[in-house]
Amino acid sequence: MMEESLPAALALPAAFVEFLKGNGIDPRIYAATAAQSFPRYVRVKPGVDSDISKIENDFEFKFEPVLWLPGFFSIPPQAQVASSEAYRHGKIYGMDAASGAAVLALNVNPGEHVLDLCAAPGAKLCMLADLLKMSGTLTGVDIAKHRLAACRTMLQKYELGDHCRLFVADGTSFNLLPIRKPVELECNNDHEINGKSGLPQDKLNDTYGEWTSKRTWKERRNSRRAPQFIDLKSSLEPKEPEMIFYGKESGIVGLKKSSVFQNGNGQDISEAGYDKVLVDAECTHEGSIKHVCKFEQWGWDTLKRRLLDIKRINSISHLQLQLLNNGFRLLKVSGILVYSTCSLTTTQNEGVVEQFLAVNPNARLQEIEIAKDWPCKSGSIEYTLRFDPLFSKTSGLFIAKIVKVASLETYVF
Secondary structure: OEOOOOOHHHOOEHHHHHHHHHOOOOHHHHOHHHHHHOOEEEEEOOOOHHHHHHHHHHHOOOOEEOOOOOOEEEEOOOOOOOOOHHHHOOOEEEOOHHHHHHHHOOOOOOOOEEEEOOOOOOHHHHHHHHHHOOOOEEEEEEOOHHHHHHHHHHHHHOOOOOOEEEEEOOOOOOOOOOOOOOOOOOOOOOOOOOOOOOOOHHHHHHEOOOOOOOOOHHHHHHHHHOOOOOOHHHHOOOOOOEEEEEOOOOOOOOOEHHHHOOOOOOOEHHHHOEEEEEEEOOOOOOOOHHHHHOHHHHOHHHHHHHHHOHHHHHHHHHHHHHHHHHHHHOEEEEEEEEEEEOOOOOOOOHHHHHHHHHHOOOEEEOOOHHHHHOOOEEOOOOOOEEEOHHHHOOOOEEEEEEEEOOOOOOOEO
16 A cells, blocks of 8 residues: 555655654655755865865866855755766765754864774764874774775775774674774884894784785795684684774884783773764665655565564664663763764654663763754754754754763772
């Protein structure tokens, strides 16, 4: 049964329409005509603003500045960003304005230590690196290695990776704190960390030099010798984070390999934790209009399975709460966390935040003062915000800003 009141171009299943109405969502946002009227958004890399006229000539249309979001421009929805010269030369990248707002809500300052707990596919990570202005440190985490590899590619393409490190890890259990103090090389001044000037072999094997994508002969040999079977028992056990990238200013170079994954042990998180944490959590993505429109080709049964299955929604909400709790745990006192999703449901947004606040007495929702000029609406909890596609002309997004205050508890790894 289809909902007849919607345009025939995108007749949504009645069950999905009822689901939307139950969450206070206007089904008209998924009308094909509405989806096609929403602009695309790009962020221009700082420092290339003077090239805007050249970039416009490449696209053959004007870039309209997003007045409430510095560095962002709106372009026609049919624009092909990936095929442009500006994109290939690392001057622009596609990023929805609402996602940019979530990053801006963190109020990142140069020199801070920032954690992006759900980093893939990388646009927000790049924006965070830009805001740090080549200072401090940026740690990106994602559970999917191939998606995190895409983040690594973006950081290198836009030359933003010097202060970054990337870990393949479960964001619900990741426990590495930032490296806050410069690391002194554990070798004599006349030795180079890459071993070319006589660094002792035992130090070379135990110390990080500058990152390279090339595997050593020993690593290739061990890979060939690895057993070609899957140990089901070990595959279910929590895995140690795998670092797949680190920049030369990330604090890793010169650090002993034996201590990289223990840098948080014994430290008081209230002082040694991250200054800012972004938790842009996995969700059902119905706030992405173009994503939902694709179900017309993918099949509505697939939509029902992904967006309407109660067990799946409960599982995702549980994951979101775990990510939020762990991100907050890694935050230092007075630090700020932003929780966001591109879901439009209350279960994955206000519902998760309410559960989180109930078990974290030292968490306080904070007003996003910079949002006074944003085209968004208030959530059902004070200080939370919602980007409504019909109102904001962006993808749907929920944002909550949380500050960590001092408590009687001591957080020590």
